[in-house]
Amino acid sequence: MIMLNNNLHIFITAAQTGSLTEAAKKLYVSQPAISQAIKKLEEELNVKLFIRNKRSNLILTNVGKEILVLANQMYDLENRLYQTAYEENHMMGGTVRVASVPLATALILSRVMPVFKRQFPDVNIELFESDPLNVKNMVLDYKADIGISTSPYLGLAHKVLMTDRIVSIDKDRSVKLDLSKDNSELILCRVAHKSITEQLRGKDIDFSHSLIVEAASTQINMVANGNGTGAISQLMLATIPNELVIGEVKPTMEMDISLIAHDFGELSTAAQRMSEMILERAEKTK
Numbered sequence: 001m002i003m004l005n006n007n008l009h010i011f012i013t014a015a016q017t018g019s020l021t022e023a024a025k026k027l028y029v030s031q032p033a034i035s036q037a038i039k040k041l042e043e044e045l046n047v048k049l050f051i052r053n054k055r056s057n058l059i060l061t062n063v064g065k066e067i068l069v070l071a072n073q074m075y076d077l078e079n080r081l082y083q084t085a086y087e088e089n090h091m092m093g094g095t096v097r098v099a100s101v102p103l104a105t106a107l108i109l110s111r112v113m114p115v116f117k118r119q120f121p122d123v124n125i126e127l128f129e130s131d132p133l134n135v136k137n138m139v140l141d142y143k144a145d146i147g148i149s150t151s152p153y154l155g156l157a158h159k160v161l162m163t164d165r166i167v168s169i170d171k172d173r174s175v176k177l178d179l180s181k182d183n184s185e186l187i188l189c190r191v192a193h194k195s196i197t198e199q200l201r202g203k204d205i206d207f208s209h210s211l212i213v214e215a216a217s218t219q220i221n222m223v224a225n226g227n228g229t230g231a232i233s234q235l236m237l238a239t240i241p242n243e244l245v246i247g248e249v250k251p252t253m254e255m256d257i258s259l260i261a262h263d264f265g266e267l268s269t270a271a272q273r274m275s276e277m278i279l280e281r282a283e284k285t286k
Helices: 005-018 022-029 031-046 060-090 102-119 131-142 188-200 216-224 234-238 267-286
Strands: 050-052 057-060 092-098 123-129 146-150 157-170 184-191 212-213 229-233 246-248 254-260
Touching: 005 022, 005 031, 005 057, 022 031, 022 092, 031 092, 050 216, 057 060, 057 131, 060 092, 060 229, 092 102, 092 229, 102 146, 102 157, 102 234, 102 267, 131 188, 131 254, 146 188, 146 267, 157 216, 157 234, 157 267, 184 188, 184 216, 184 267, 188 212, 188 216, 188 229, 212 216, 216 229, 216 234, 254 267
Parallel strands: 092 123, 092 146, 184 212, 184 229
Antiparallel strands: 050 057, 146 254, 157 229, 157 246, 157 254
16 A cells, blocks of 8 residues: 555564564565664654564564554555545455454355455455454454454454354263363363463463463364363364364353454445455354
8 A cells, every 4th residue: 555654564564573574574575674664663753663582573662552553543544545445436445354263264254255355356355363362452453454253342343143162072071171170181272272261361270281282173183192181162173073072161161253343334345345244154154
C-alpha cells in the first residue's frame, strides 16, 4: 500500500517478526534497509521503538507497543479506503487479516479460504494461527480484522460458531483425569496447554511437570505409545485419526468457539464477506 508511511510499514513488519533478518526476508529488502527505516522513524518521532537483547531479537519498548497499536489502526483504515475504492469500480480488493486457533483453521478456514479466493481473487488473505489468548490480543491490537477463538472474549464482539470441551485420552482405558492432582504423567500440546490454563485462570493447578509438545498430532502419538495420559479438545481429537480411549476431565471445561471482532458493523467489505462465509461454514458443521 502506497499511502501508509513506508518506514511505518517496515516498523509493523519488524514488530511482528521480532527480527531484522526475518523482516528483511518478508519485505524482500536488505537488513541494513530495515535498520535504516526504523532509525529514521525513531528520529521522526523522537522516541526509542525497540531494544535488542543478546540474541539480536527486537523487543518493543513501552511507547513502541503503543505506537504499534496506532500503526495497525492506520493500516486497517487504509485497507478500508482501498476496498471502498475497489467497490466503486465493481470489484473487491485489499487485504483481510484473520487470526485463528488451529482447530478452527482445520475445521472451518481450510474450507472457507479456497471458496473465498475463487469469488474474490483480488483480495489478499493474511492468516495468523496461534493460541486462543494471542488470537484475541491480535484482534484487540488491530493486527487482525477478525479472529476465531474461545471464551472469554475480553470485551470483543462475538458470534458463536461451535461448542467444544476438553477430554482425557489414554491408550487403553477411560481415564477420569483430575487436573488438581499430580500432572506428571500428563501430555499436552502447546495450544491445549494455553487454552486450559486460560480456562482455569485463578485455580491453583500445576502443569510444571507435565510434558508439553508442539502439535496435537504429536500429543496423540505420545499417548498412543504409552507415554502418559492427555487432555485435548474433543473437536481437535476428531480431526486426527486415532484409536485412543476418551474419558472425562475434572474440572469440566466446555467452551464456545466464536468469531470475534471489535465491531462486526464496522468491518471492511472483504472482512464482512469472510465473516459471512465463516458463519455459513460453521452452520454446516453442526
